[in-house]
Amino acid sequence: MTEPLTAADRCDRCGAQAYVRVVLPVGELLFCAHHAREHAPKFSDVATHVQDETDRLLAEHGAGTGAAR
Numbered sequence: 401m402t403e404p405l406t407a408a409d410r411c412d413r414c415g416a417q418a419y420v421r422v423v424l425p426v427g428e429l430l431f432c433a434h435h436a437r438e439h440a441p442k443f444s445d446v447a448t449h450v451q452d453e454t455d456r457l458l459a460e461h462g463a464g465t466g467a468a469r
């Protein structure tokens with residue numbers, strides 16, 4: 401049901417590559433790491449499932465590159 405996110409999955413807010421999928425009763429949202437963090441307080445109450453692949457972001461780009469800022 402929850403497939404891995406790919407480079408074709410884009411953040412609904414800014415169009416960056418999505419690393420978090422938020423499944424809601426009415427559909428789903430995709431967020432980059434930045435917007436996932438920003439919107440977490442809102443969707444955490446209503447989401448039925450949160451697929452967080454932000455650790456892949458670090459694995460792919462390396463920690464300390466500033467990608468998460």
Ligand SMILES: [Zn+2]
Pocket residue numbers: 411412413414415416431432433434435
């Ligand atoms: Zn974003």
